Amino acid sequence: MISLFASLRGDRAGIILLILLLLATVAVPVCNLVVPENSPVHISTFTMALLGKYLCYALLAISVDLVWGYLGILSLGHGAFFALGGYAMGMYLMRQIGDRGVYGNPLLPDFMVFLNWKDLPWFWHGFDMFWFTLLMVLIVPALLAIVVGWFAFRSRVTGVYLSIITQAMTYALMLAFFRNEMGFGGNNGLTDFKDLLGFSLQSDSTRAGLFIASALALAFGYISCRYITRSRLGQAALAIRDQEARLRFIGYRVENIKLWIFTFSAMLAGLAGALYVPQVGIINPTEFSPLNSIEMVVWVAVGGRATLYGAAVGALLVNYAKSFLTVTFPDAWLFGLGAIFVLVTLFLPKGVAGLFKKQEAHR
Secondary structure, eight states, X not given: OHHHHHTTTTXXXXXXXXXXXXXXXXXXXXXXXXXXXXXXXXXXXXXXXXXXXXXXXXXXXXXXXHHHHTTOOOOSOHHHHHHHHHHHHHHHHHHHHGGGSSSOOSSSOHHHHHTTOOSOXXXXXXXXXXXXXXXXXXXXXXXXXXXXXXXXXXXXXXXXHHHHHHHHHHHHHHHHHTSGGGSSOGGGOEEOOOEETXXXXXXXXXXXXXXXXXXXXXXXXXXXXXXXXXXXXXXXXXXXXXXXXXXXHTTOOHHHHXXXXXXXXXXXXXXXXXXXXXXXXXXXXXXXXXXHHHHHHHHHHHHOTXXXXXXXXXXXXXXXXXXXXXXXXXXXXXXXXXXXXXXXXXXXXXXXHHHHHHHHHHO
């Protein structure tokens, strides 16, 4: 534990991010639960849930930056890991509904009753237990990453070809999950959740708890990724990014290093998806959309690649801008968002984090 926090030494921007995150972890729930609604500093439950969703996106962006910024792998498939973690949590939440569903079946979710399913599929068993669900949130994305990564890295697939493979994986899963016979709700997905660990998801206190959990997960994700990048493994990853052939020549098992970091990144993405689902109240196959994975890369590019804190900031800024523009300019918000990306590319080639680095350099 001490070594984890020791990895933050010299990371001024990361420490500032964690301090702000700690303040938000306390301030946002207090402003929602304690401060009266007529107060100007009161934060509505909707806003708190929206901020919690942004934190999940920030954790997802960090997982993408770990493999793209430090390993040189432009993954366009992290949307799949995110969605799989979300579906695992959604399956648990569906099992918690019990006989309170529309059809009153204590075992089968409503969509299975509607489709005349007679028995609960084997892969749904165990999701009535929270500990099992948490394991699946991490294990399922990890297994997919191991399978894809093992074949790709051993075959020395790199560059744009690896990006295409990861995007094809995501698209294939999207098409599969759209099918009703897969047993995941088809195009409607999983929704109408009631409670989590016995606490109503409509309760303000539960929403506050989910926000705090998202903030703590983001802090854990940042610190753990920072620890990895500062370790010998992280130094080897940077060498792979810059001179992979040379590292192979001196005897390193490059494919093992890639596979380990890629798998860990997938687990972080799955955790982000699991925290995302109870806050938005739905998970469906559109989360597998290749466009979502491309958007994650944009978050990292806007914030600053190979910084970790920049990826988190980029996710927060882009998604806030997206929410603001869709309300303020509903007919032209895509143009506004596109303009932001173009301006950042032209004037901030190192992302928002580049501004912070310039200030540090002038000191």
